Amino acid sequence: MTELSLKVFCSYSHKDESLREELDKHLSPFIHSGLISTWSDRKILPGEVWDDEIKNNLKTADIILLLISADFLASKYCWEVEVNTAIERHKAKKACVIPIILRSVYWKYPPLNLAQIQALPKNATPVESRDWHNRDEAFTNVVEGIWAAVEKLNREREERQQQQEAQRLQREQEEAEKLRRQQEAVRSQRLQREQEEADRLQREQEAERLRQQKEAEQQEAYANNLSLYEQEFSRAVKAEYPISEYVRNGLKQFQQSLKLRDEDVTRVEKTILAPLQEAERIRKQQEAESLQRQQQEAERLKRQQQQETEKLRLKREQEEAKRRLQETDDLSSDKGVDYRQLRDLLKAGKWKEADQETLQVMLKVADKEKEGWLDIDSIKKFPCTDLRTIDQLWVKYSNGRFGFSVQKKIWLEVGEKWNAFYTRVGWQVSAGWFFGGWVKEGSIKHDLNAPVGHLPGVVCCVSCVRDNWLEAYEKAGWYLFSRVQTCKL
Incomplete structure (x- = not known):
């Protein structure tokens, strides 16, 4: 829309929407030419607050059309918000309110304050009335009235603009004259200040010349006196050093008579x-x-x-x-097993008894005391807390030589090969069985001189299931060391 386009706000009941749309069609030539722009609540976009949008457009409208019908008067929102706001803006001459009677209804009673406002169509005859040949005739009369209002508002707007432009030109002329007088006054003051400044500079220059001349004479006299003091001080130093208090007092009196500053005298004396x-x-x-x-x-x-x-x-x-x-010692157990007996045997260096006790506590933890052996499932589920307690006791009291973690480390170093493992830890095996045979019980040495990882020997007999000897013995040690690694020992 152009700058002169008037904003037309349409207040109506949604039950009269078809009549409002017909009115928009009759107004379309004015809209297309840019003379007016129309707004109704159907232009509210998704996500916008409809109440805020209605109030904002109502407060900025130049022309407010009230499409009156029984449904319009029955709408509480139209009555309390739109009609009241429209009447207030009409009285304040901020907008032109035009009631348009769509359907027959009594609308002139005092609370509405609309009786004093000229309504459309002519004689407030409803659009839907037998007095009209058809609705187009009624809406034509309405549009003629709206057009008259548009022309009036445009004339008033143009007059206001002309008046404002004349006032603006007058203000600019007054401001230009004021600025000219100010500039003339400033120029006059500037010339006066420049003359005064020139006179002042001339006086200051003359005073400065005289001051410098006097200062040069004083400096020359002062330099001569300082030279005299330097000669006298040099003679005093040559006569005696360090200088006595008596000579120092004499020099001080001589300085005062020459009116020399302490800092200059100090500088001369420091040089000498x-x-x-x-x-x-x-x-x-x-x-x-x-x-x-x-x-x-x-x-x-x-x-x-x-x-x-x-x-x-x-x-x-x-x-x-x-x-x-x-x-x-940390004797923690997830199964409530008492490890004090194992600790005391290890602390006393009773390695054989400690080896046997290790097997017993492991059977107790796994609830395999009746069987007397640990199957692979028991090893895989052996509690880390108990395995850690047993291992830490062996490592601590053997000074790091024995324990499951020590054996696991050796087993990994030899590439998980049992024959190489047996050789490293010092176990002897009998011939005729897998991996070189069974570990000979007599080859287990229960003292600290045994090879690193030699004890506990329980690792060689932790599993012995009756239905598959080969699979149990082949995997038992592997699962034990795997459990040790899982428990991060």
């Missing part, structure tokens, strides 16, 4: 005394360095002694911690 002070500084530095070396050597010896003492203390603490650790 620098060589003497440097020699003194070097002597003192050498003495200090010698003393520092002596102190550093003493400190080094002290630190060395402290380090040795600290090493002894740490060693004692480690031994004490190791002793305390050995006194406390």
